[in-house]
Amino acid sequence: MEKLLKLALEHAQHAEIYHLERKSTGVSFENSNLKDLESTVQCGYSLRLIKNGKMGFAYTKNLIDRKGLVDNALVSLKGGIDAPFNFPAPGQIKKVDTYNPGIEKIGSQALVDECIRLCSTISSRSKAQVNASAEYTISSLAILNSNGVNLSQKSSTCYIAPQLLYPGTHSSVYRMHLSKAFSSYPDSYLDHIICLYNDSQREATPGSGRMKVIFLPESVYTLMWRLKSASSGRSVFENESPLAKKIGQRIFSEKLTVWNDPLDDRGTGARSFDDEGTPCGRLDIVKDGTLNSFYYDLKYAGKSGSVPTGNGFKGGGMFGGGDPVVYKPSPDILHLRIGTGDLSLEQMISGVDRGIIVQSALGAHSGNIPNGDFSIGLAPGFYIENGKVTGHVKDAMIAGNIYDVLQNVSAIENDSHFAMTGRYPALLLDGVSVAARG
Amino acid sequence: MIDKLKKMLSGINADYADIRYEAKRDLSIVFNAHELTSLESNTTDGYVLRMIRKGGMSVISFTRESDAPEAIRIASENALLMSRSGLPVKLAETEVVQERFRPELLEDPRGISIEEKLNLTRGYNEIALGDKRIATTSIGYGEVIRGKFFANTEGTAIDEETVTTRISGSITAKEGNILQNVRVAIGGSNGFAVLRDSSGVFENKKRIALELLSAESVKAGVYNVVLNSSLAGVFTHEAFGHFSEADLLEDAPTMREKMQLGAHLGNEILNIKDDPTMPGQVGFYRYDDEGVRARPVQLMKNGVLTGRLHSRRTASSFGEPLTGHCVAEDYRYAPIVRMGTIFIEPGTDSLDTLLGKIGDGLYLLDAKGGQTSGDSFTFGAQYGYLVRNGKKDRMIRDINISGNLYQTLQNITAVGNDLNLSKAGGCGKGQTNIKSCHGAPHVIIRDVILGGV
Secondary structure, three states, X not given: OHHHHHHHHOOOXXXXXXXXXXXXXXXXXXXXXXXXXXXXXXXXXXXXXXXXXXXXXXXXXXXXXXXXXXXXXXXXXXXXXXXXXXXXXXXXXXOOOOOOHHHHHOHHHHHHHHHHHHHHHHHHHOOOEEEEEEEEEEEEEEEEEOOOOXXXXXXXXXXXXXXXXXXXXXXXXXXXXXXXXXXXXXXXXXXXXXHHHHHOOXXXXXXXXXXXXXXXXHHHHHHHXXXXXXXXXXXXXXXXXXXXXXXXOEOOOOOOOEEEOOOOOXXXXXXXXXXXXXXXXXXXXXXXXXXXXXXXXXXXXHHHOOOOOOOEEOOOOOOOOOOHHHOOOEEOOOOEEEOOOOEOHHHHHHOOOEEEEEOOEEOOOOOOOOOOEEEXXXXXXXXXXXXXXXXXXXXXXXXXXXXXXXXXXXXXXOOOEEEOOEEEOOEEEEEEEEEEOO | OHHHHHHHHHOOOOOEEEEEEEEEEEEEEEEEXXXXXXXXXXXXEEEEEEEEXXXXXXXXXXXXXHHHHHHHHHHHHHHHXXXXXXXXXXXXXXXXXXXXXXXXXOOOHHHOOHHHHHHHHHHHHHXXXXXXXXXXXXXXXXXXXXXXXXXXXXXXXXXXXXXXXXXXXXXXXXXXXXXXXXXXXXXXXXXXXXXXXXXXXXXXXXXXXXXXXXXXXXXXXXXXXXXXXXXXXXXXXXXXXXXXEHHHHOOOHHHHHHOOOOOEOOOOOOOEEEOOOOOOOOOOOOEOOOOOEOOOEEEEEOOEEOOOEOOHHHHHHHOOOOOOOEEOOOOOOOOEEOOOEEEEOOOOEOHHHHHHHHOOEEEEEEEEEEEEEOOXXXXXXXXXXXXXXXXXXXXXXXXXXXXEHHHHHHHEEEEEOOOEEOOOOOEEEOEEEOOOEEEEOOEEEEEEEEOOO
């Protein structure tokens, strides 16, 4: 990497190298049978150059041809793309615990055994078809720049995710368990998914109208996606955020506090610096319902005269599925948290006379996201009657705008769980529009 | 390269093994509003190795040639673990082939300068920006060239290239607090020429984005609708097509039972096909990533299920013919069952006839994201019109529809005479398939749920 940096600086005033290595092994079970076992050993490098205020970017998988990589960055530099920033100098980097060496000893067999245990336990307690997947990943990240930043971080993640499927569908009840090394799927999660499944075997038809709706942690990202979009420094700069002039104004119910906490290393994936080497820290987005802050990477902080918040990440879109090496950093939030409330999920459900629980949202990525609109199918949802789950709901849609529905937060779960984009409690919202046949 | 792959294979002690090396070249150019925000030209590469030992199959992908011995060791161990714990895997027999294949291109994009690509994209972007109420655009040129080398222990050796180009993105209009956006895409797998002379597409989409500012929100409810090609194609792909992918059914006994060949699932006017061999389409390829020659598959005939899409593994497990539909995104992934070019075959009705048949309802156009989970699906439409007395009326927006596959297949009660296929793909099934192509004529679906806002 040092050699590459030196070579790059022969052609540019500033340079930055990002390097990621990732090893993972995953197993999947379908209908309680071991179906696939896949491993991957990937590495990659990306290079950013700044010359006379212009940016060049390129990436590669191997470092066999350093000159070829620099040449590609020089082609990119010719585009004349503005770089209204410089790479950061070394800053105060807090220590976070992201790696448990126990991960190296897991092996495929342990994942297979745990999935077999889950499939047989669940099958003995319910009639569901059981699918399960488990995977462990070890990754090493390094960032080196011409201003002296030389950072690295090693991380480990293991996930285990059993699913209980309804007959004739891929709709399922699920909850994912994450840890830094292997740890068994918790009994409390097993009870949660098995009870929800057993209580909801009947297919229910909720009818249309405005109802109480509980978003489980697994579907809360539908709402947070819209907030992420609107509070991104990029959306604000590009004139497509409805929150542009609303800092200090109340936008949600006072019960709702949303913040980003990359330093929270109780779970997996904590970060002490972002993909540009800017130190990470806690950032309050919404405090007691009031909009507090937008988030920035170097580029959009530079463009809008703001301070970078340590939110420059090489994301592969919403689900982070892509290879980070191939993306340029952009403003992103990866560690969202929502302040917990004072009721257990069971208590929240028992207070609902008629309503719907959203387990899995279908089509969270469609609709007018910048505007805050959502309109999702259920895969599945659960129907609540008189404080009890009485069935599952498939053919219905839940729709609204987050700036309306999040005014009416009537309860928040007293615990939170890792799910897509963050760690969330369940949210109970009043008067959400439900459309269904019949 | 083929020789190098054969040498790697020769050192493997397995009942079957295959290895794929790919070098992928990406060129991307992106404009956000008037600003060029990205210009990148990159080459990446890697290997994917699959192995069967004693009926256990494993896969590993790796980047560095020097990691090959370690990768072979891990894959061997994992294959044996699979043979102990999993159900035995068999691959359907396929022809052994040795071929070098290059698609026919109208203008190879490698022969076109970056400046020309930049200028063409900038020109279309400026058209999209041609009104002060357009708040922003994100319009980009994308070129992906996959050079694939495949060899297996049966003696097959294939060197095939796929060349996919597109200019696509979104256009956002804003007035007061109202933001509306539409998507736009042109492209194909048959050369750069397909991108030329398309100003009208961008002009039209800009106009729609502006008109949406004053369109009315559709009310939640149940409607009879006419879908245009784009939306009906997304339905075909999302709701029906994924159910035709044998790997999604293989270990789902209750669904497999419903989806038996010969089952009467759809309205009798419904005929659906997947054909990756149709030349000139974005979905075109010759061999899949298991070295199986792609072939057309009649999936539904007169409402009866007549075929499905297979890998060698699923064809063997279902006892059905191979189709050549096992495709990977790139050098990082094992191939999985994917659609090629899936479409509803055209019928006889004109659009006016279809609108007349629904009388009062909605005419919905252009897809805006879709998702499916088993037999449930949801997708968005970019815009639409109220239909009154069989005639197009006021414009509507905020349209998301949801439904159940089986019910909807029965509720497609009329099919138009105008087949159109999509120009750019982007199906996500763990991996992204940029060549995923779908299409349909206009169709009527009765009793569709709209979510409203």
